[in-house]
Amino acid sequence: MRNKERTHKYTMMFIGAVVSLLWIYPFYLVFINSIKTKSDIFESTLGLPGTPTLENYPTAFAELDFLLTFFNSVVVTGGSILIIVICTSMAAYALSRKPGKTSSAIYFLFAICMLIPFQSIMIPLVSLFGAVDLLNRTGLAIMYLGLGSSLAVFLYVGAMKGIPKALDEAAIIDGCNRFQVYWYIMLPMLKSTTVTVIVLNAIWFWNDYLLPSLVINKEGMYTIPLKTFYFFGEYSTQWHLALAALVIAMIPIIVLYMFLQRYIIDGISEGAVK
């Protein structure tokens, strides 16, 4: 019996390891070829570099204008997340603390809106925001708030149901107003939900291409996906530069993943299951 268990365990480990290697092989290929010279890539894509070189990186880094591009991504993602966290948690607080027909109707509205695919509102959305001169980062943050509100509101309402109302009532009797109760009592108690909301939206905003491509039209404001796309259009025949650019573009998120992987995976599973 024990032997059988052990065989089972090692078989599983073996399969898991083989699949893992297969799974990271594309990343490996991109990395290993990014430190080859142009002719090395051409001669042997699968092999190790003859003489590893970092010479592709400075060019790719400069062409991506990476410091600025990275900064733009941080501004768009960070700003949009701040807005979505504050606004949706406030909305959820109101919905969860005033049950009744109005709140149910609003909740239902959020649910309906969740079913609308982006493509079916894309054209009027761009026209509407263009008409009021909001095709910029502020407009983008408002769009993300609208598009992401349903899920965030659901998550917050779900979490707030578990917090006893007696708590806010006590605070109000002690002289707090609603906003103070929200800010000093509710928000701190909702930390784990906030982490989930941040994780889910950060991955989306950081990687989003289609919406920013329609909204941000100044080159100096391009985010990483936009810049990568235009870079690739120009350099796709020059794999040595294109691959170095891909590695640079991936570095921030991979580094973050290494440090925060537990939070990221927990956040994802919370968000999907609820």
Next chain:
Amino acid sequence: MNFKNRTYWLFLLPTLLALLLVLIIPFFQGVYYSFTEYDGFQVTSFVGFDNYIKLFSDDQFLYSLGFTAAFSAASVIGINVLGLSFALLVTQKLGKVSTLFRTIYFMPNLIGGIILGFIWQFVFLKAFTGIADVTGIEFFRGWLSDTETGFWGLVILFVWQMSGYIMVIYISFLNNVPKELLEAATIDGANKWQSFWKVKFPLIIPAFTVSLFLTLSNAFKVYDQNMALTNGGPFGSTEMATMNIYDTAFKVQDMGYAQSKAIVFLIIITLISVIQLYITRKKETEL
């Protein structure tokens, strides 16, 4: 103690306003535009159902819908089979490597469709050719150069990206299967295979509802990956519905027509989701 009316609306205002501006108004405007000729700046004429009639004889659009449906079917199967297998694998008691495996399988999901598309473009165009040169297996030659390899290329990319995500969902359901049940099954002499099919499987049926819903709607809405990997080529033969809508709107500038396609797209997605939820919910209660 309930909210005062004024505070209640004040708390809801920013989010509701955004919902109104971003989804509700554009939705109704979109329905209106679909009955007009519209160039993005002004409506030049009201055309009734003309756009919708035209759409049914638009071969490229119909083709892109079919292509999207086939892509979604293949992806949904691949993602759920692999996602569930991964989840079962990492929930065996393997110690620390479980976490490592989980981390690796999930990784592609963190990176955007544009970058993933370019990564696989390199793999299919250069690395596959390299494999063909080394091994002499012709299967690896000429990827993305025709419809079939373009199709499977997209499926492989999307399965690689999404399996880890779906794995996470299955893991959280598997972790909720009561240990006593599994122990009881083992004592009664069930082997691993039996305890999966007879104990775990019925208990994780709700995970299928969530996973099928997510993968199906995500597969239908794929755009970035399509653009970065094949850009619809060769000759529009790997163009998905979303790309067809985008191109009609922003390249051809025929916005009214594009909007009618977008409405059809909305109806299809909603129908599929509703039917799929209905079927799996029914299965859930049967078991």
